[in-house]
Amino acid sequence: MNEAAMTLEGWYALHDFRSLNWTAWTAADDEERAVALEELHAFMQEWSPVEEAKQGSSAVYSIIGQKADFVMMFLRESLEDLNQLETAFNKIAFAQYTTKAYSYVSIVELSNYLAGGSDGSDPMQNPHVIARLKPVLPQAKHICFYPMNKKRELADNWYMLDMDKRRELMASHGLIGRGYAGKVKQIITGSVGFDDWEWGVTLFAEDPLQFKKLVYEMRFDEVSARYGEFGPFYVGNLLTEDSFEEMLKL
Numbered sequence: 001m002n003e004a005a006m007t008l009e010g011w012y013a014l015h016d017f018r019s020l021n022w023t024a025w026t027a028a029d030d031e032e033r034a035v036a037l038e039e040l041h042a043f044m045q046e047w048s049p050v051e052e053a054k055q056g057s058s059a060v061y062s063i064i065g066q067k068a069d070f071v072m073m074f075l076r077e078s079l080e081d082l083n084q085l086e087t088a089f090n091k092i093a094f095a096q097y098t099t100k101a102y103s104y105v106s107i108v109e110l111s112n113y114l115a116g117g118s119d120g121s122d123p124m125q126n127p128h129v130i131a132r133l134k135p136v137l138p139q140a141k142h143i144c145f146y147p148m149n150k151k152r153e154l155a156d157n158w159y160m161l162d163m164d165k166r167r168e169l170m171a172s173h174g175l176i177g178r179g180y181a182g183k184v185k186q187i188i189t190g191s192v193g194f195d196d197w198e199w200g201v202t203l204f205a206e207d208p209l210q211f212k213k214l215v216y217e218m219r220f221d222e223v224s225a226r227y228g229e230f231g232p233f234y235v236g237n238l239l240t241e242d243s244f245e246e247m248l249k250l
């Protein structure tokens with residue numbers, strides 16, 4: 001049997017995509033809309049104390065195109081916490097004006113491909129590792145999310161490659177990624193056993209064109225060119241409480 005990569009896990013992740021029911025929203029009267037917005041604000045205001053207590057991080061982005069209208073991305077300590085958030089949202093009045101579009105359940109993951117030899121120290125005591133496993137979402141202007149797999153076809157089976165080969169391929173992947181330092185921040189979440197694909201890729205950038213540049217450049221890299229399989233892409237713009245309300249204004 002081949003050697004599995006060692007992985008470290010951090011916060012659990014829920015990407016909760018919703019669409020707006022504009023027919024219901026425009027048909028509601030001013031008071032009903034005011035109550036819905038008030039409850040939406042109250043829901044969002046619960047996020048910052050969680051972040052200050054270092055128990056999670058949250059963000060909301062509008063989604064361009066017809067796949068969804070917005071996504072709430074939550075990082076939390078447990079699946080129970082994520083479930084509670086999802087249910088709490090469903091209970092607020094604003095949720096009645098939304099429909100479920102897509103969701104993705106995963107966990108922030110780091111693999112040991114490029115970690116170097118173990119010096120015997122516990123990586124979970126390393127503040128750099130912890131900062132990557134429990135990241136504060138950057139509130140960058142744009143988000144790009146897509147799920148992906150590594151292929152398991154006869155000729156191109158990632159899981160049949162030996163560790164050294166996978167390490168070599170991941171080194172090339174990392175090198176391309178490093179060229180985008182300061183332009184794109186990536187959060188890789190593992191979802192084997194949790195959702196329909198093997199990883200969620202969440203990218204953040206101030207300039208959305210950098211998503212296209214990075215993903216395109218990686219398409220030519222062997223890990224992606226030969227072994228990558230990709231799901232639907234979602235791209236969006238940062239929403240604050242104010243800009244969310246602005247988006248909903250009639």
Ligand code: VOV
Pocket residue numbers: 005109110111112113114148150170173174176177178180184185186188199201214215218219224228
């Ligand atoms: C923004 C840039 C960027 C950078 C710097 C970067 C670096 C790295 C490093 C160093 C490592 C390995 C160690 C670890 O950290 O886990 C990874 C790991 C991974 N990546 Fe990556 N990646 C980036 C970006 C980046 C993108 C854009 C994609 C999507 C691929 C594409 O073609 O659309 C991706 C995917 C992944 C995945 C699925 C994994 C896990 C693979 C596995 O088999 O376990 N990644 N990645």
